[in-house]
Amino acid sequence: xxxxxxxxxxxxxxxxxxxxxxxxxxxxxxxxxxxxxxxxxxxxxxxxxxxxxxxxxxxxxxxxxxxxxxxxxxxxxxxxxxxxxxxxxxxxxxxxxxxxxxxxxxxxxxxxxxxxxxxxxxxxxxxxxxxxxxxxxxxxxxxxxxxxxxxxxxxxxxxxxxxxxxxxxxxxxxxxxxxxxxxxxxxxxxxxxxxxxxxxxxxxxxxxxxxxxxxxxxxxxxxxxxxxxxxxxxxxxxxxxxxxxxxxxxxxxxxxxxxxxxxxxxxxxxxxxxxxxxxxxxxxxxx
Amino acid sequence: xxxxxxxxxxxxxxxxxxxxxxxxxxxxxxxxxxxxxxxxxxxxxxxxxxxxxxxxxxxxxxxxxxxxxxxxxxxxxxxxxxxxxxxxxxxxxxxxxxxxxxxxxxxxxxxxxxxxxxxxxxxxxxxxxxxxxxxxxxxxxxxxxxxxxxxxxxxxxxxxxxxxxxxxxxxxxxxxxxxxxxxxxxxxxxxxxxxxxxxxxxxxxxxxxxxxxxxxxxxxxxxxxxxxxxxxxxxxxxxxxxxxxxxxxxxxxxxxxxxxxxxxxxxxxxxxxxxxxxxxxxxxxxx
Amino acid sequence: xxxxxxxxxxxxxxxxxxxxxxxxxxxxxxxxxxxxxxxxxxxxxxxxxxxxxxxxxxxxxxxxxxxxxxxxxxxxxxxxxxxxxxxxxxxxxxxxxxxxxxxxxxxxxxxxxxxxxxxxxxxxxxxxxxxxxxxxxxxxxxxxxxxxxxxxxxxxxxxxxxxxxxxxxxxxxxxxxxxxxxxxxxxxxxxxxxxxxxxxxxxxxxxxxxxxxxxxxxxxxxxxxxxxxxxxxxxxxxxxxxxxxxxxxxxxxxxxxxxxxxxxxxxxxxxxxxxxxxxxxxxxxxx
Numbered sequence: 001x002x003x004x005x006x007x008x009x010x011x012x013x014x015x016x017x018x019x020x021x022x023x024x025x026x027x028x029x030x031x032x033x034x035x036x037x038x039x040x041x042x043x044x045x046x047x048x049x050x051x052x053x054x055x056x057x058x059x060x061x062x063x064x065x066x067x068x069x070x071x072x073x074x075x076x077x078x079x080x081x082x083x084x085x086x087x088x089x090x091x092x093x094x095x096x097x098x099x100x101x102x103x104x105x106x107x108x109x110x111x112x113x114x115x116x117x118x119x120x121x122x123x124x125x126x127x128x129x130x131x132x133x134x135x136x137x138x139x140x141x142x143x144x145x146x147x148x149x150x151x152x153x154x155x156x157x158x159x160x161x162x163x164x165x166x167x168x169x170x171x172x173x174x175x176x177x178x179x180x181x182x183x184x185x186x187x188x189x190x191x192x193x194x195x196x197x198x199x200x201x202x203x204x205x206x207x208x209x210x211x212x213x214x215x216x217x218x219x220x221x222x223x224x225x226x227x228x229x230x231x232x233x234x235x236x237x238x239x240x241x242x243x244x245x246x247x248x249x250x251x252x253x254x255x256x257x258x259x260x261x262x263x264x265x266x267x268x269x270x271x272x273x274x275x276x277x278x279x280x281x282x283x284x285x286x287x
Numbered sequence: 288x289x290x291x292x293x294x295x296x297x298x299x300x301x302x303x304x305x306x307x308x309x310x311x312x313x314x315x316x317x318x319x320x321x322x323x324x325x326x327x328x329x330x331x332x333x334x335x336x337x338x339x340x341x342x343x344x345x346x347x348x349x350x351x352x353x354x355x356x357x358x359x360x361x362x363x364x365x366x367x368x369x370x371x372x373x374x375x376x377x378x379x380x381x382x383x384x385x386x387x388x389x390x391x392x393x394x395x396x397x398x399x400x401x402x403x404x405x406x407x408x409x410x411x412x413x414x415x416x417x418x419x420x421x422x423x424x425x426x427x428x429x430x431x432x433x434x435x436x437x438x439x440x441x442x443x444x445x446x447x448x449x450x451x452x453x454x455x456x457x458x459x460x461x462x463x464x465x466x467x468x469x470x471x472x473x474x475x476x477x478x479x480x481x482x483x484x485x486x487x488x489x490x491x492x493x494x495x496x497x498x499x500x501x502x503x504x505x506x507x508x509x510x511x512x513x514x515x516x517x518x519x520x521x522x523x524x525x526x527x528x529x530x531x532x533x534x535x536x537x538x539x540x541x542x543x544x545x546x547x548x549x550x551x552x553x554x555x556x557x558x559x560x561x562x563x564x565x566x567x568x569x570x571x572x573x574x
Numbered sequence: 575x576x577x578x579x580x581x582x583x584x585x586x587x588x589x590x591x592x593x594x595x596x597x598x599x600x601x602x603x604x605x606x607x608x609x610x611x612x613x614x615x616x617x618x619x620x621x622x623x624x625x626x627x628x629x630x631x632x633x634x635x636x637x638x639x640x641x642x643x644x645x646x647x648x649x650x651x652x653x654x655x656x657x658x659x660x661x662x663x664x665x666x667x668x669x670x671x672x673x674x675x676x677x678x679x680x681x682x683x684x685x686x687x688x689x690x691x692x693x694x695x696x697x698x699x700x701x702x703x704x705x706x707x708x709x710x711x712x713x714x715x716x717x718x719x720x721x722x723x724x725x726x727x728x729x730x731x732x733x734x735x736x737x738x739x740x741x742x743x744x745x746x747x748x749x750x751x752x753x754x755x756x757x758x759x760x761x762x763x764x765x766x767x768x769x770x771x772x773x774x775x776x777x778x779x780x781x782x783x784x785x786x787x788x789x790x791x792x793x794x795x796x797x798x799x800x801x802x803x804x805x806x807x808x809x810x811x812x813x814x815x816x817x818x819x820x821x822x823x824x825x826x827x828x829x830x831x832x833x834x835x836x837x838x839x840x841x842x843x844x845x846x847x848x849x850x851x852x853x854x855x856x857x858x859x860x861x
Contacts, residue, residue, distance in 0.1 A: 004599050008592055015322055015329055018295055018336025022349065025291050025318050026341070031599050033608065034320065035589055042589055045643075049592025053831075054600070062596065069332075257340075302609055302616055305582055305623025309636065312578050312605050313628070321607065356619075 003061040004030035005268050008050055010038045012068030012077060012097070020067045023257070027264035038068070040080040047084040056088050063267035064093040071097045071130035082274065092273035094263050096280070097130070099256065102263070104134035105281040106256035107219050107247070108142070111192045113238070114217040114245045118143035123190040125177060125204070125228070126197035128155045131221060134277040135194050137163050140170035141278065149177040149186045180208050187212035199224035206230045215244055223249035258287040290348040291317035292555050295337055297325040299355030299364060299384070307354045310544070314551035325355070327367040334371040343375050350554035351380045358384045358417035369561065379560035381550050383567070384417070386543065389550070391421035392568040393543035394506050395429070398479045400525070401504040401532045405430035410477040412464060412491065412515070413484035415442045418508060421564040422481050424450050427457035428565065436464040436473045467495050474499035486511035493517045502531055510536035545574040577635040578604035579842050582624055584612045586642030586651060586671070594641045597831070601838035612642070614654040621658040630662050637841035638667045645671045645704035656848065666847035668837050670854070671704070673830065676837070678708035679855040680830035681793050681821070682716070685766045687812070688791040688819045692717035697764040699751060699778070699802070700771035702729045705795060708851040709768050711737050714744035715852065723751040723760045754782050761786035773798035780804045789818055797823035832861040
């Protein structure tokens with residue numbers, strides 16, 4: 001009998017995500033081991049259980065999914081997971097807390113369908129959140145000049161520094177956006193905008209959007225009214241709005257789901273995959 | 288590949304019920320997601336995970352089971368679950384905390400095999416507990432006149448009021464039963480009695496049972512000695528006791544289990560089933 | 575449809591063991607119900623759920639696995655599980671907290687391949703731990719004279735008393751080993767030594783090992799350097815070291831894993847198996 005594909009779902013929340021579990025089942029995982037309340041301390045024994053049971057030639061039938069609504073907490077767990085592996089004693093891992101990686105990947109892929117990203121200027125609003133930071137990383141790797149916008153310049157600069165430590169040749173610019181004027185300035189000359197703000201917060205008003213004459217694509221990742229970019233509907237998917245193409249949160253959701261499922265399947269092709277934002281973005285090119 | 292049937296088991300207890308899980312597996316659920324410590328607060332995200340993953344035409348492959356030993360706590364969760372659904376974004380739910388709904392349905396179905404319930408007089412002893420209340424509801428809907436018995440009249444009246452708010456034309460009578468005389472009075476002229484008391488509490492003594500000359504069927508839902516109705520054995524199933532037909536807790540258990548399994552299977556036929564006492568009773572007619 | 579094989583994994587730790595779960599899946603269990611934080615108090619309802627769902631002729635399709643890193647805590651749970659069964663209302667149980675039973679069984683089986691255990695003298699170092707105590711039991715049942723070594727004589731004697739209460743005709747001798755001289759004395763004339771000490775603690779130095787001229791087989795169950803028996807490597811499996819045959823922790827791990835898997839499979843052959851150290855040792859003879 002062939003080995004069954006086991007996904008160990010490690011969630012930092014008090015209840016394991018039903019969303020992530022359903023997607024795992026629909027990605028043809030055979031057995032799902034669901035763990036809640038995962039911490040850097042308790043994860044080590046669970047990783048040992050994953051790497052010390054099956055033979056080395058069968059380790060690719062076991063994989064980890066790392067999730068939870070607190071992305072920073074999950075990042076700390078991910079670091080420990082990677083350190084617990086050694087030599088060939090490792091299994092593949094998908095890292096997608098709160099869907100931040102798959103969402104950022106889907107958003108940047110959507111933008112890239114309408115604007116050549118290399119050399120483009122792209123503005124990421126609310127860039128300090130998990131999705132925003134990852135969108136900045138992916139845009140920068142594609143060669144875009146990225147304006148990293150936040151309400152305070154300090155926090156924007158911190159993201160610039162963090163991304164530059166991973167992408168040394170990134171073209172990044174920290175920018176503070178606290179009102180219509182500063183937001184308009186952040187969009188001046190940009191062909192791409194991605195709004196990654198919290199639910200219920202409007203980042204771009206209609207006059208600001210209209211004034212941003214260089215914009216070609218606008219992506220609003222906020223799923224809860226009011227819109228993050230006024231005029232963009234949550235269901236919009238490559239919708240034309242004058243010279244602009246717009247996407248709402250559910251509009252990029254289809255691609256996000258395809259990336260998630262393809263990524264889960266790819267975990268079981270080898271025992272050394274580490275699927276973070278960049279790898280999920282690469283998977284997204286093929287779906 | 289056809290979608291796998293996922294049952295999300297939501298349990299208000301600190302450990303998810305093994306009983307409910309085994310029945311789910313034996314009802315051909317493919318994947319069971321088991322959650323403990325469910326509250327009105329933490330259930331919302333889990334329901335979102337159930338309704339926002341699969342497409343609307345596939346939502347009937349996902350369903351919820353709501354259980355736990357504290358029926359009142361589970362009722363609060365059920366209310367929140369129903370409010371979290373909207374439009375077509377919903378999945379089917381079976382509500383059977385502590386087996387209260389399937390037990391009450393099986394008991395009333397057993398009674399109805401021997402006495403036409405419409406127009407009958409039925410006494411429910413210890414009617415204020417979860418099973419008792421549901422038996423009252425089901426008997427009232429069948430057109431029986433139901434004597435709602437409890438040790439205090441106030442508590443009996445509260446059940447009468449609660450049932451009447453759901454079944455406006457219910458024929459209900461609150462009655463206090465604190466000793467043999469008052470219990471005998473509650474059974475005078477009744478053709479059905481269902482004893483739904485706590486374990487180890489005798490509600491009907493032998494002299495009282497013998498004096499109840501109109502009785503045709505007596506159902507004792509107490510599984511732990513001493514019997515709730517003296518003379519009824521826990522295994523009795525349609526056993527003749529003079530002019531009386533009697534059932535014990537395990538005697539109705541077979542029907543209860545059939546209802547439970549058929550109900551789980553029916554969850555996956557549509558995405559809008561809400562299986563509370565009445566719906567489980569209807570399912571019981573067909574098993 | 576044939577009943578699916580359900581294993582209820584009861585773990586005393588705060589997270590259920592991934593190791594035990596992977597082995598269960600690889601032993602062809604169909605459905606795994608994983609429970610953490612198991613106590614003597616909360617286990618009763620779970621056992622009831624296991625024995626009161628399926629019919630008596632189908633109870634062998636449900637089984638329990640009892641694990642956790644705290645062997646003493648798991649033993650208390652095991653006692654309650656056994657008391658909760660009654661008459662035919664029972665399911666099979668494998669008891670292997672922290673792998674102590676399968677490890678001890680594999681170690682004694684390895685020793686028996688090289689030395690006839692009946693009549694042999696065997697020394698168990700660090701015999702007061704869970705693995706050590708079980709190795710003493712299994713060696714004693716095979717008819718070996720067992721030297722039960724610990725740093726203090728009192729603790730060694732307590733193990734002697736505990737084993738004798740289970741194996742009345744056991745030939746046991748308590749011995750204190752606090753340094754090279756006392757360890758050498760414990761090995762004098764012994765043909766078997768099993769070192770069951772904690773990680774990172776050397777119990778037998780090279781001079782002591784060389785001086786033990788009667789030794790034929792030395793088994794070191796410590797997996798973390800430094801070795802428990804100097805000169806024995808963790809991967810050694812029936813390796814010749816002069817006149818000695820040696821095994822390290824991973825060297826006995828293959829047999830341990832075979833016992834574990836065969837034991838899980840055997841749980842589903844009947845509903846009355848209780849697989850403790852002795853039964854797992856018997857299973858080990860056949861793998």
